Amino acid sequence: MARQDMIARNQKKVIVTDDVSNMLYAAPGNMTRALFERYLERLASADADMIAVDMAIPDLCYYRTEVGDWWGQFADDCPQSFWNVFHNVRNLIEGGDDPGEIMVAGLRRRGRSVIANFRTNDCYAHPALRTRWEKAHAHCLVKLPMIPTQEPVLPFFDYAFEEVRGHRLAIATEILDRYDVDGLQLDFIRGLPVLSSPAQADRLTDFVRQVRSAVNRAAKAKGRTLTLGAILPWDMRTLDDHGIDHVRWIGDALLDYVIASERSYADCNLRIRPWTKMVEATDCAVYGSIFGDLADGTVLSGTDRLPDRAFVTMPQICACATNLYHQGADGVAFYNFYQELHEDKFPLLGRLRDPEALRTEPRQYISCRVPRYAGKQWLRLEIGPHPDPNERKTFRFYLGEEIVNRSATLAFKAIGMTLDDELIVDLNGAELPAGSWALPDPIEPMRTLTGVTMHVGDLMYGRATAATPPLRVGDNEIGFRRIRTSALQQAIMVAEIEILVS
Known part of the structure; x- marks a missing residue:
């Protein structure tokens, strides 16, 4: 449905971005197709218009790739926290199953629209989590201002290099050509930085333009419209600091939607009005993000008591959605909305499509953080x-x-x-x-x-x-x-x- 038609109908959309690795954490290295299908059945219970599943992060892939590496393909000495993921992906692929095909086909078979989530620069410090390509291209790492001649603590790659853009475009194209997805989602909150200098923003724009072309080619081959979206920091100053030319991307019609997002936590005070004003005369939709985590430290931070994590509730979700819709959002988008914690809410998400119906639901507007992108500053x-x-x-x-x-x-x-x-x-x-x-x-x-x-x-x-x-x-x-x-x-x-x- 075109954005202007959605506005005329006062129809909102719901997106759920699923961290596939959380499904793959579940089984202790012995994941089977039948068990994976059971997790997909639970994910498909989410009453969402689109479900975005992680396919690449971006050089480690959750499918049988010929361009990048898949999890566990060339390493055994993985950190303990990723042991299950390594061995579950390997177990499926070596058993003749492709996790990517299982995910996409399984969700489509259950009537869900599937978007491939592509984490543009996610990375890990452990050597076992670096692909062959990454190890061979250490010269392409982002040089951070505070350590200009050294490798960053985390190996972020610099999209100013043609090798980076070309390699990651090849992975995105492989996903679009191979799987029956309804589009691609560029996930820029996992992670930043993507450039050593914002002065090289044109190089990043060139990458997004090439991805748009790849999406259009795949759409022509499939005979249907495909979507290209992006998850971006809600704070436009952060975008400017990182060379993300969102104004040009939207003005040149490179994106069909933007998710204006926080980094880790749900926040009722998310300010997205600048986004909705920017897209008023365009067909680019704007969604506001809602994370599954509300906080991991509030009242008791700074004391000798260690608080547990707080997970978002339906009244808090309804409050976030109410605030986002008042600012003109075209819908809401969930992130880190883990199955084991939020499965009971999955069938209820459809209620969020109707702003008027939200008035019949309890709403809890909670403030426990200082509004700042990716900041862990708790309200004090x-x-x-x-x-x-x-x-x-x-x-x-x-x-x-x-x-x-x-x-x-x-x-x-x-x-x-x-x-x-x-x-x-x-x-x-x-x-x-x-x-x-x-x-x-x-x-x-x-x-x-x-x-x-x-x-x-x-x-x-x-x-x-x-x-x-x-x-x-x-x-x-x-x-x-x-x-x-x-x-x-x-x-x-x-x-x-x-x-x-x-």
């Missing part, structure tokens, strides 16, 4: 130990809907706060009355996002009802001021802010 608003009504600490967040009839609950969690401390909290400059806040029972256990149970003394929360106004549709600011301190006279750290709409 430190309020000094002494009362100072002029010291106002703020955080900006996004809300893509109007809250009516005080139907939302605003909450924050803080470290170092006691029942004797007093804060003034405001939304967009309007103070919330002190009497509107509910504080915890001193013996009530509380759970952080990462699942750690704590009590008052370690963690404090405040809850209040909220509506529009003082909340706004779009950008909002919450402020905190301390007007009374406890006898402990310790700093307070606000570390999670959420709005729950039920």
